[in-house]
Amino acid sequence: xxxxxxxxxxxxxxxxxxxxxxxxxxxxxxxxxxxxxxxxxxxxxxxxxxxxxxxxxxxxxxxxxxxxxxxxxxxxxxxxxxxxxxxxxxxxxxxxxxxxxxxxxxxxxxxxxxxxxxxxxxxxxxxxxxxxxxxxxxxxxxxxxxxxxxxxxxxxxxxxxxxxxxxxxxxxxxxxxxxxxxxxxxxxxxxxxxxxxxxxxxxxxxxxxxxxxxxxxxxxxxxxxxxxxxxxxxxxxxxxxxxxxxxxxxxxxxxxxxxxxxxxxxxxxxxxxxxxxxxxxxxxxxxxxxxxxxxxxxxxxxxxxxxxxxxxxxxxxxxxxxxxxxxxxxxxxxxxxxxxxxxxxxxxxxxxxxxxxxxxxxxxxxxxxxxxxxxxxxxxxxxxxxxxxxxxxxxxxxxxxxxxxxxxxxxxxxxxxxxxxxxxxxxxxxxxxxxxxxxxxxxxxxxxxxxxxxxxxxxxxxxxxxxxxxxxxxxxxxxxxxxxxxxxxxxxxxxxxxxxxxxxxxxxxxxxxxxxxxxxxxxxxxxxxxxxxxxxxxxxxxxxxxxxxxxxxxxxxxxxxxxxxxxxxxxxxxxxxxxxxxxxxxxxxxxxxxxxxxxxxxxxxxxxxxxxxxxxxxxxxxxxxxxxxxxxxxxxxxxxxxxxxxxxxxxxxxxxxxxxxxxxxxxxxxxxxxxxxxxxxxxxxxxxxxxxxxxxxxxxxxxxxxxxx
Ligand code: C2E
Ligand code: MG
Ligand code: MG
Numbered sequence: 001x002x003x004x005x006x007x008x009x010x011x012x013x014x015x016x017x018x019x020x021x022x023x024x025x026x027x028x029x030x031x032x033x034x035x036x037x038x039x040x041x042x043x044x045x046x047x048x049x050x051x052x053x054x055x056x057x058x059x060x061x062x063x064x065x066x067x068x069x070x071x072x073x074x075x076x077x078x079x080x081x082x083x084x085x086x087x088x089x090x091x092x093x094x095x096x097x098x099x100x101x102x103x104x105x106x107x108x109x110x111x112x113x114x115x116x117x118x119x120x121x122x123x124x125x126x127x128x129x130x131x132x133x134x135x136x137x138x139x140x141x142x143x144x145x146x147x148x149x150x151x152x153x154x155x156x157x158x159x160x161x162x163x164x165x166x167x168x169x170x171x172x173x174x175x176x177x178x179x180x181x182x183x184x185x186x187x188x189x190x191x192x193x194x195x196x197x198x199x200x201x202x203x204x205x206x207x208x209x210x211x212x213x214x215x216x217x218x219x220x221x222x223x224x225x226x227x228x229x230x231x232x233x234x235x236x237x238x239x240x241x242x243x244x245x246x247x248x249x250x251x252x253x254x255x256x257x258x259x260x261x262x263x264x265x266x267x268x269x270x271x272x273x274x275x276x277x278x279x280x281x282x283x284x285x286x287x288x289x290x291x292x293x294x295x296x297x298x299x300x301x302x303x304x305x306x307x308x309x310x311x312x313x314x315x316x317x318x319x320x321x322x323x324x325x326x327x328x329x330x331x332x333x334x335x336x337x338x339x340x341x342x343x344x345x346x347x348x349x350x351x352x353x354x355x356x357x358x359x360x361x362x363x364x365x366x367x368x369x370x371x372x373x374x375x376x377x378x379x380x381x382x383x384x385x386x387x388x389x390x391x392x393x394x395x396x397x398x399x400x401x402x403x404x405x406x407x408x409x410x411x412x413x414x415x416x417x418x419x420x421x422x423x424x425x426x427x428x429x430x431x432x433x434x435x436x437x438x439x440x441x442x443x444x445x446x447x448x449x450x451x452x453x454x455x456x457x458x459x460x461x462x463x464x465x466x467x468x469x470x471x472x473x474x475x476x477x478x479x480x481x482x483x484x485x486x487x488x489x490x491x492x493x494x495x496x497x498x499x500x501x502x503x504x505x506x507x508x509x510x511x512x513x514x515x516x517x518x519x520x521x522x523x524x525x526x527x528x529x530x531x532x533x534x535x536x537x538x539x540x541x542x543x544x545x546x547x548x549x550x551x552x553x554x555x556x557x558x559x560x561x562x563x564x565x566x567x568x569x570x571x572x573x574x575x576x577x578x579x580x581x582x583x584x585x586x587x588x589x590x591x592x593x594x595x596x597x598x599x600x601x602x603x604x605x606x607x608x609x610x611x612x613x614x615x616x617x618x619x620x621x622x623x624x625x626x627x628x629x630x631x632x633x634x635x636x637x638x639x640x641x642x643x644x645x646x647x648x649x650x651x652x653x654x655x656x657x658x659x660x661x662x663x664x665x666x667x668x669x670x671x672x673x674x675x676x677x678x679x680x681x682x683x684x685x686x687x688x689x690x691x692x693x694x695x696x697x698x699x700x701x702x703x704x705x706x707x708x709x
Contacts, residue, residue, distance in 0.1 A: 021042065026112070028053075082099065101114060134146035138188055147235070151235055161238075166234075167292045168307075170232045193260045194256060195226060198224045198234060201248070236248055273307035325383055339357045339359060342562070347543075352574055357398075358561045385422065388415055391413055391414075392413050392432055398411070429470065445475055449476075450479050464494065465493070473495050479520060497520065508541060521548050531549075535555045536555030542579070595701070595702060598698075602661075602698075606691045610684060612669065613684055631662070654694065658694065
């Protein structure tokens with residue numbers, strides 16, 4: 001086989017400027033020449049092909065009737081073959097092409113050659129004139145059809161590189177005004193000017209000239225396409241990083257916003273740009289354009305004349321949310337939603353004052369789903385209005401059923417901000433109440449989130465007033481988490497404040513939370529509001545709250561939320577914790593609260609020693625363990641306690657016991673460390689006895705301090 005001859009300058013030029021992929025072989029089908037477009041279309045380079053037999057290209061061309069080998073035979077005998085092919089590039093991506101293969105005869109048969117010319121099969125399929133099928137007639141830019149084709153090619157090629165491709169969808173911000181003010185002809189000329197600027201801004205400077213269909217099978221450089229009235233899509237290829245992208249988006253926005261002179265007038269428009277980047281957004285061509293479109297809408301929302309980058313993760317979340325909402329709609333229709341009820345009690349008199357209705361989803365596959373898993377999504381949708389109506393109606397039906405069995409309970413229902421902010425909220429409630437004519441006034445309470453009422457105080461005031469006229473109470477839920485101001489508390493006439501459970505949970509451990517709870521109770525009293533604490537998990541928290549002046553509580557420490565049918569039995573069996581009754585008639589001054597806290601500090605100290613004996617880490621510093629001045633109880637005793645109660649025998653008697661406690665504690669830890677577990681346990685026993693003595697003495701001190709009312 002002769003080495004391939006260098007092409008003549010004429011042939012080289014022809015190959016270079018052809019928009020088709022061209023391959024030239026000798027009479028035996030050994031490859032002599034290929035052009036650049038061929039490499040880009042198939043992935044085969046000169047090094048891999050020149051001098052080799054055409055058979056190596058077998059995967060790139062086959063059709064239903066003929067393989068490449070068969071096509072070669074036909075060309076050899078008949079001198080020509082043309083037809084459509086299903087091909088695959090070197091990396092396997094599929095495409096349709098039309099192939100025209102012709103033998104070029106020479107005087108010397110040894111110089112015979114065969115020319116294979118591949119082009120996209122698109123236009124042939126459509127049977128349309130290529131220009132009309134793929135070009136926007138106004139701007140001469142590629143239209144959507146050609147855009148998609150190019151984008152598909154770009155994606156295929158980018159998969160082999162480390163570079164990025166940006167797909168940008170641009171929409172003019174105030175184009176309608178231009179059309180309305182100056183007429184459509186001016187609008188059209190503006191679009192043409194903008195399209196020229198865009199083409200120049202990108203490497204697609206020659207887009208207008210190149211917008212022919214053969215280009216679809218050639219190098220997919222940057223592309224500007226017009227896809228709708230004032231909508232353009234740009235494909236920017238070969239980006240090394242996101243910084244480059246930012247330069248380009250800024251350039252596009254700046255260029256678009258430059259004034260355009262049309263018929264002696266200066267017209268200025270701005271644009272909003274939505275951008276998505278492949279392969280970060282690894283989806284197909286159509287979806288990339290859709291994502292750019294979504295991002296463009298965000299740019300419009302955020303204030304126009306700007307760009308917004310599509311967020312694939314955010315989109316996935318939005319998708320999941322839509323799915324959940326659809327499923328939730330079905331759940332409402334299929335009666336899968338249900339309410340559980342959590343009792344609220346009065347610690348001082350030990351009575352059950354009502355229940356809070358809490359939504360649950362009885363999912364056929366997932367079991368009982370908590371509201372935190374589905375309500376936040378529904379709260380951003382109209383669906384929450386339907387759910388809200390269902391909850392109120394269901395809760396009232398339930399209350400009436402209990403009443404029929406002699407159990408009279410108030411019920412509170414949580415309502416979402418979207419419900420509350422509806423113009424017709426009070427009307428809807430009235431309509432619902434009319435179906436329960438026997439329901440006593442004051443039975444229903446709405447719990448509104450502190451934060452949800454902040455946005456439109458005037459409206460919320462009116463809603464509360466209208467509903468109160470119907471005998472409905474209001475409470476501010478999760479109070480303390482919504483950054484409300486004091487003015488706000490004055491303006492929102494909800495009769496009850498519910499202290500958020502996050503403060504109640506740590507009220508015994510965290511002095512800041514204790515201060516907050518105290519503060520909220522004080523505020524409630526100053527504003528003459530009822531105060532309820534939620535999230536009460538232990539009797540001790542209950543006692544502390546009651547002493548702080550908050551008698552109404554709700555929490556796992558009293559009862560967990562339960563299905564409606566369990567409520568009658570629970571109410572019948574409810575016995576208040578004896579600790580509550582003990583302090584029910586005591587009255588405390590704010591200044592004496594540290595005395596209550598000191599008691600819990602001591603209990604916690606003993607508990608930590610006990611836990612460490614069980615094998616846990618000792619959560620006390622050396623000083624807290626050994627020095628009776630340095631533990632939290634000691635701080636109180638020799639500080640605030642001494643100043644306030646130093647004159648009382650009951651107070652002074654505490655000191656000796658407390659000293660003993662701090663002798664025993666370290667002994668226990670040392671014995672444990674020495675492996676003398678039995679002795680350590682013995683000492684622990686003694687420590688617990690000391691603790692009881694402390695509690696007894698503290699109780700006596702507290703009785704002296706508390707003024708009986
Ligand atoms: P929320 O109104 O503050 O209700 C109290 C939440 O705290 C309930 O959670 C309850 O089960 C939980 N809880 C009660 N006591 C304790 C306790 O001692 N310890 C702890 N750790 N948690 C306790 P749930 O049922 O998961 O409800 C969460 C939130 O969902 C509710 O908070 C409320 O904001 C909302 N929600 C529930 N049902 C509805 C409803 O029907 N409509 C609306 N709009 N929101 C609802
Ligand atoms: Mg609530
Ligand atoms: Mg709450």
